[in-house]
Amino acid sequence: MRLVIDQLRGGVPEREIVQGISLTIGPGEVHAVMGPNGAGKSTLAGLLLGRPxxxxxxxxxxxxxxxxxxxxxxxxxxQRAQAGLFLAMQKPLEVPGVSLVDALSAGFAAGGRDPSQVGARLAEEADRVGFERRFLDRPLNVDLSGGERKRNETVQLGVLQPRFAVLDEIDSGLDVDALRAVARRVEAETTERGLGVLVITHFSRVLTELQADHIHVLSRGRIVASGGPELAHQLEAEGYARYEPDDQDALPAPGLAPPVSAPDDDPFADPLA
Amino acid sequence: MAPLTVDAARALPGPAWLVERRTAAAERALASPLPTSTQEVWRYSPIDQLDLAAYHAPAPPSAHPPVTGLAEALVQALAERSGLVVTVDGALVHHQGDGLAVTEAPAELLDAVPPPHDALTDLHDAFAASPLAVVVPRGKAVAAPLVVVHVVTGGGVLACPRLVVHAQEGAEASVVEIFVGADDPAGALVLPFTALVVEQGAHLRHAAVQALGPTAWSLGHAGSQVGRDASLRSLVVALGGRYARLRTDAALTGQGGESTLLAAYVGDGSQVHDFRTMQEHLAPRTRSELVFKGAVGGHSHGVYSGLIKVHKGAKGTQAFQTNRNLVLSETAHADSVPNLEIDENDLACSHASAVGPIDAQQRFYLEARGVPPEVADRLIVLGFLDDVLARSPIPGLREPIALELARRVEVAT
Known part of the structure; x- marks a missing residue:
C-alpha cells in the first residue's frame, strides 16, 4: 500500500498556498518535508486530513x-482516518470533557474494531513513550504541557495503528529524551508494521532521532529539491537560503500556475498565525 | 375537571389556615394580570402565550402511580437514600424512610424565602396541594439524600409542588427533587417552588432534575438563604418542558456563607429553557459561584439572565457567574445576559458568558482519530456539560444523568 500525493494544490480561502506537491510514500518509508516558516508545511498537513x-x-x-x-x-x-491516515498535530488542542479513551473508543467502534481493547492498549502505549498513565483519564490535552501533548499524539498513533502517519512538527516542545522516545516508537511502527511516515518539520533536529529515507525541501508551496538524508545535513549547515528565490514571482517551476495570491499579500505569512 | 376558580382552590383539602391561605391567594391570582414579556424579567420568554383557561385544578390523587423512566433510573441510582417521597400534582401520596422527617409545611416556613410576588406566585399558593417541609434538626447530619419525586399527571392539570428544606444550625443533609410526567399532548402547567433555608454552620446539598413532557410548561422558583459559615451546593438539570423557566434567588445572609449554583440544560425541538438568577450578597466574606451550561438544538431557545448583587457592607465578597451555551443547529439560539450591581468596593467579582457552535477544530481533532462527526459532536457536547455534572452535589446523579444527556444529545445533534 502506498500513499500517493499527486500535484496537490490548495490553501486557505482566497489564497493557494500549496502549489502542486507530489510525493509517494511506500510502506515502512520515512519521508521528511522540510521548509522554512510559510513554506506551506502545515497547509500540507491540513489538506491531507481535510482540516476546517x-x-x-x-x-x-x-x-x-x-x-x-x-x-x-x-x-x-x-473516513480518511479509518482508511489508515493519521495526523499528529503541531498543536494538539484541548477537548474539554472528552477523555482519550472515549475518543479512541468511538473511533474504534466506527471502524468496526473492538473498543474494549482501547483502555489496555492506551496504558501500554503510554508506558512505551513515557506518557504518565494518570494523564490518560484526563480530558484530551487539558492542562498538558506541549511536550506531554506530543507524547499523547504518539500514544494515539500507537493505539490506532494507521498505515500512514503525518507528523506535523512532532519535535516541538519535546526535550531530547522525549524526542528519542517518540522517535523510537514511530520507528518501531515503520519496521514492525510497515507504517509509512511523512515528517513535516522546520528543523533537522527530529531527523537525528528519526532517520528519514527521503528529504524534500518545501519552498513557497512547492517541493524544490528532493534527496537522501544528506540533504538534511546540508540544510542543517546552510539553512534554507539557497532555496529561497530572490525574485518573488520568478520561481522556476515548469507547468505550474503562479500563486493566486494578491501581490500585496505576504507569501511567507503563516495563515494560522 | 374543575377550572381554576376560587372555589376550586378552596376545595383542596388541608387545615383551616391553609384553606384560608389558598382562598385568599386564589382571589388575588384571578384578579390580577399575568406577567407579560414587556417586563424585563420575562423578556425573551413566550409568557404571552400562557392561557390559564387551558388548565384545570388538581384533583385529589387516586393512587400512587408507578415511578417509571428517568425517575425510576434515578431512584435506583440513589438506592442509598434517607427516604423516598412521591407527590402527584403537588399532593403527597407516598413517604417512606425515617432518615428525615417530611411534614406539611407550617405557615412560617412557607414564607421563609418567598419568590417575588406576582399572579403566578399567588396561583401557586392557591393550588399547592401539599406544601411539604423537611426540617433537619440542629446538629443532625444525614449523609444519604432524601429523594422527592414529583409526578405530574398531565391532561392540562395545574400542578404546584412545594418543598421547603430547613437545615437548622450545624445540620447537614442532601435532597434530590425529580420532576416527571405530563407526557401527553395536553401537558400541564407546573409551578414548582423550592425554598432552602440553611442556618448558621449548616451544609445543604440540593439537586433538581426536570424531565417533564415536551408540551409541559414549568415556571419554577428556587429560593435560598444561607447563613453564617453555612453552605449550599445545588445542581439543576433541565431537560423537559415546552417552556421551562426557573428563577433562582440565592441570598447569602451570614458572614462566611457560600453557595455553589450549577445547572446543565439540553434543549431540542421548540423547547425554551429560561433561567433567571440572582446571587445576592448581604454579609461580609460571602462567596457565590454560579456555573450554568446548556446546549440548544433543533429550534430550541436558551435564555440566561443573571445578576450578582453585592450590598454595601458585604466586604470581601467573592462572586462568580458563568453561563456558556453550545448552539447545535442553525435554527437554535441562546441569549445570555450577565449583570452586576455592586455597592461595595472590597470584593472579587467576575462574570463570563458565551454562546457559540461546537468548535470546528475540536471536531476535526476527533474526526482525525476516525470518529464520525455526529459522534464527535455528541462527545464534545457531553464533555461540555460534564464539568457541571462532575461537580454534582449528589455524586450518585452524575452517571445516570450523563446517560440521559447522551440520549437527548443524540436527538438534538
Missing part, C-alpha cells in the same frame, strides 16, 4: 494497493 479552514484546489491524494486506488480527497476526515 483549508480547501483543496487541485490534485489527488490516493491510497494505492492491490485493489482500486482510494481517493482520500473524496472522503470526509473521519
Amino acid at each position: 479552514g483549508y480547501a483543496v484546489t487541485g490534485g489527488s491524494v490516493r491510497l494505492e494497493g492491490e485493489g482500486d486506488p482510494l481517493e482520500l480527497l473524496d472522503l470526509p476526515t473521519w
